[in-house]
Amino acid sequence: MSRADEELRLASRAVADGLLQTELSVPGIHCGGCVQRIEQAIGKLGGVETARVNLSTRRLTVRWQDGAEPPPLIEALDRLGFAAHLGEPQQDKRDPVMAGLIRALAVAGFAASNIMLFSVSVWSGADGATRDLFHWISAGIALATLLYSGRPFYVSAWKALRHGRTNMDVPIVIGVSMAYGMSLYDTFHHGPHAYFDAATSLLFFLLIGRTLDHAMREKARGAVTGLARLIPRGANTLDADGRQLYRPLGEIAAGMTLLVPAGERIPVDAEVTAGRSEIDTALVTGEQAPRPANPGDHLQAGMLNLTAPLTLRALAPAQDSFLAEMTRLMEAAEAGRGRYRRIADRASRLYAPAVHLAALLTWLGWMIAGADWHRAADLAVAVLIITCPCALGLAVPMVQVCAARRLFDRGVMVKDGAALERLAEIDHVAFDKTGTLTLGTPAWIETDEAAPHFELAASLAAHSTHPRSRALKTSLPLLPFTDLTEEPGLGISGRFDGALYRLGRIEPDGGTGLFRDKTLLAEFRFTDQLRPGAEACIRELALPAEILSGDRSEAVRPLAERLGIADRRAGLTPAGKVARLEELAAQGHKVLMAGDGINDAPALMAAHVSFAPAEAAEIGRNAADFVFLRGDLTALPATYALCKNAARLVRQNFALAIGYNALALPLAVCGYVSPLVAALAMSLSSVAVVANALRVKS
Amino acid sequence: MMDSYFFLIPIALSMGAVGLAAFFWNLRHGQYDDMEGAAQRILFQDDKPDVPDRR
Numbered sequence A: 001m002s003r004a005d006e007e008l009r010l011a012s013r014a015v016a017d018g019l020l021q022t023e024l025s026v027p028g029i030h031c032g033g034c035v036q037r038i039e040q041a042i043g044k045l046g047g048v049e050t051a052r053v054n055l056s057t058r059r060l061t062v063r064w065q066d067g068a069e070p071p072p073l074i075e076a077l078d079r080l081g082f083a084a085h086l087g088e089p090q091q092d093k094r095d096p097v098m099a100g101l102i103r104a105l106a107v108a109g110f111a112a113s114n115i116m117l118f119s120v121s122v123w124s125g126a127d128g129a130t131r132d133l134f135h136w137i138s139a140g141i142a143l144a145t146l147l148y149s150g151r152p153f154y155v156s157a158w159k160a161l162r163h164g165r166t167n168m169d170v171p172i173v174i175g176v177s178m179a180y181g182m183s184l185y186d187t188f189h190h191g192p193h194a195y196f197d198a199a200t201s202l203l204f205f206l207l208i209g210r211t212l213d214h215a216m217r218e219k220a221r222g223a224v225t226g227l228a229r230l231i232p233r234g235a236n237t238l239d240a241d242g243r244q245l246y247r248p249l250g251e252i253a254a255g256m257t258l259l260v261p262a263g264e265r266i267p268v269d270a271e272v273t274a275g276r277s278e279i280d281t282a283l284v285t286g287e288q289a290p291r292p293a294n295p296g297d298h299l300q301a302g303m304l305n306l307t308a309p310l311t312l313r314a315l316a317p318a319q320d321s322f323l324a325e326m327t328r329l330m331e332a333a334e335a336g337r338g339r340y341r342r343i344a345d346r347a348s349r350l351y352a353p354a355v356h357l358a359a360l361l362t363w364l365g366w367m368i369a370g371a372d373w374h375r376a377a378d379l380a381v382a383v384l385i386i387t388c389p390c391a392l393g394l395a396v397p398m399v400q401v402c403a404a405r406r407l408f409d410r411g412v413m414v415k416d417g418a419a420l421e422r423l424a425e426i427d428h429v430a431f432d433k434t435g436t437l438t439l440g441t442p443a444w445i446e447t448d449e450a451a452p453h454f455e456l457a458a459s460l461a462a463h464s465t466h467p468r469s470r471a472l473k474t475s476l477p478l479l480p481f482t483d484l485t486e487e488p489g490l491g492i493s494g495r496f497d498g499a500l501y502r503l504g505r506i507e508p509d510g511g512t513g514l515f516r517d518k519t520l521l522a523e524f525r526f527t528d529q530l531r532p533g534a535e536a537c538i539r540e541l542a543l544p545a546e547i548l549s550g551d552r553s554e555a556v557r558p559l560a561e562r563l564g565i566a567d568r569r570a571g572l573t574p575a576g577k578v579a580r581l582e583e584l585a586a587q588g589h590k591v592l593m594a595g596d597g598i599n600d601a602p603a604l605m606a607a608h609v610s611f612a613p614a615e616a617a618e619i620g621r622n623a624a625d626f627v628f629l630r631g632d633l634t635a636l637p638a639t640y641a642l643c644k645n646a647a648r649l650v651r652q653n654f655a656l657a658i659g660y661n662a663l664a665l666p667l668a669v670c671g672y673v674s675p676l677v678a679a680l681a682m683s684l685s686s687v688a689v690v691a692n693a694l695r696v697k698s
Numbered sequence B: 001m002m003d004s005y006f007f008l009i010p011i012a013l014s015m016g017a018v019g020l021a022a023f024f025w026n027l028r029h030g031q032y033d034d035m036e037g038a039a040q041r042i043l044f045q046d047d048k049p050d051v052p053d054r055r
Helices: A003-010 A032-044 A073-080 A096-123 A129-149 A151-162 A169-188 A196-225 A322-337 A343-368 A373-387 A390-409 A417-423 A433-437 A454-461 A467-471 A534-541 A553-563 A574-586 A598-606 A618-623 A635-670 A675-693 B002-028 B035-041
Strands: A012-016 A019-025 A048-054 A059-065 A234-238 A244-248 A257-260 A270-274 A277-280 A291-293 A310-314 A412-414 A428-431 A438-444 A482-487 A491-496 A499-506 A511-516 A519-524 A526-530 A545-548 A567-569 A591-594 A609-613 A626-628
Touching: A003 A012, A003 A073, A003 A234, A019 A073, A032 A048, A032 A059, A032 A073, A032 B035, A059 A073, A096 A129, A096 A151, A096 A196, A096 A675, A096 B002, A129 A151, A129 A169, A129 A196, A129 B002, A151 A169, A151 A196, A169 A196, A169 A343, A169 A373, A196 A373, A196 A390, A196 A417, A196 A675, A322 A574, A322 A598, A322 A618, A343 A373, A343 A390, A343 A635, A373 A635, A373 A675, A390 A412, A390 A417, A390 A635, A390 A675, A412 A417, A412 A635, A417 A609, A417 A635, A428 A433, A428 A574, A433 A438, A433 A526, A433 A553, A438 A467, A454 A467, A454 A491, A454 A499, A454 A511, A454 A519, A526 A553, A534 A553, A534 A635, A545 A553, A545 A574, A553 A567, A574 A591, A574 A598, A591 A598, A591 A635, A598 A609, A598 A618, A609 A618, A609 A635, A626 A635, A635 A675
Parallel strands: A428 A545, A428 A591, A545 A567, A591 A609, A609 A626
Antiparallel strands: A012 A019, A019 A059, A048 A059, A234 A244, A234 A257, A257 A310, A270 A310, A277 A291, A412 A626, A438 A526, A482 A491, A491 A499, A499 A511, A511 A519
């Protein structure tokens, strides 16, 4: 059985007797036509029971009979023109938190509209026994709603109080339950006013904000987990008796013999025991130029084997490999970042005590002025209701959802709302070099196909998978070389027209040249290809920028000069990058870090806010706050501009919400706010905030 | 007047409750999992019944 089949089987899970289910992420699906083509083609494959595409998440779910070998799903999709990656095997399909929020929202909506129906009758003049009946029915519906839909708020408020803090949910919970208690008392004593409608519609509006906030996060997470994995799920191992067995990553132990073919990544930290090859270490160290691998060399997990198969001895299991060290650094960095408080939380820290104080003063004031305690409490509740942070609760998530939607359309995923807030604050940018400012693939400097001997070189290069060979690809017809052999470190050689040609390393300086019978014919020079939009990105951000690279300084300098970045650091370890970011943070800078490698992951976590391209290693993508999918660095300044716009709208929304409170509060204190006025004011301020949020532009 | 309340109010409330129950049922059976796809699928020619997706 082939490696690809093994990977497919490892990524599947059993759903029924003899039936396996595989989730594939197919980012290229974009319309109903794609859905139909894929479902038909995959459904016809032998062994496939059902194939179903989810257009919203761009995923394909296939159920197949567990037979001799799995159906060729990825190949079939490839023939249709869709690139596909295996999804995570044990990913549960639905998000329980989201489902809970939607159910709470539905119940609150149902209750609010029904209670409002009774309230309108009361406001329009129902009295006596009718009014009491309506109040009692409302009280029943409201109680059930408060118990069911209010849970997210109680839980969050309790968590905050237990840790001696207060958040936006504390005044909400107090306001809602006091309003309910007061109204219940009034209903019992045949009072004319009840706030059941206010209490439930408040929950309804607040749950909208909560649900939107959560939905945004889930969407981004779904899109990011759908990207290709770079680290393999397993490796071919060689047993003592010479048998080959494909084992999942978790089962690989130190001392096992691993076989890694050309073009695969090293699964765990290992030592070369046989074979000679070249290794691309860009993801691990940030070096762009490949490095030779000979018996005795140590390799780290995540490096890419370029030219020839290698036999390795595993030095550590996956959980103790290079990746694990990065995870430890990331955790340390994350602890430092916990200091950031979301703007809504900061607002509520001032807001909650102010509201409670206002309500208390109202009560005291009216008591001193000679009102009976019931009248005073009624007014205090009116103050709590009218100042309840309904608009405030919507102010931030509405803007952020609109902003995330705009970013999604431009191919930028954002992990959560806090990232949008943090990006608007940056005053310094740090870039990784290989794979971020550059594409990490070499490009031939001259690019002129009429260059001397290019045709010979390109014809030889077509038979090699070495990155430099690929850079010499051509549309010209290939010359018929014979006796092709590729030797790691030396290059590829072949016969043509009676002469032996070799395309490969020039000793001793390491350039690439074309030789005929050992005489140098031409040298081909390569440069790391600049990522599209890199120059525009630096120009448009117009912030102090620096390069933090793990590569040699000779490799960093030309690029830095070309981009006009004076501040550059080369040869940095992952911890070195984090240290530099911490130094900047200690000087009071808020730094944006953009990086892609495994070695960048801790720095991405340590920075104030971070970006990673879609081709980044999983660990880097997960650490970054933003992932840009279109490969173009101009996504950075565009996102930055949008976040600044969003931050301005958030401030406007706060001004709207607080201005409205400033207006309504005196009315409530003086006793002019009836339940009808409270309901109107609450809805109007929420609508105003939502309408303002829709103005986010990119 | 009071008599009609005994019919109308329960009817109004139960209609709302039926709607709510229907929404919960839809949610549990995954009818909102792929809103974009559902919008496109009505245009497909071949009218195969959906694959039941039970767990």
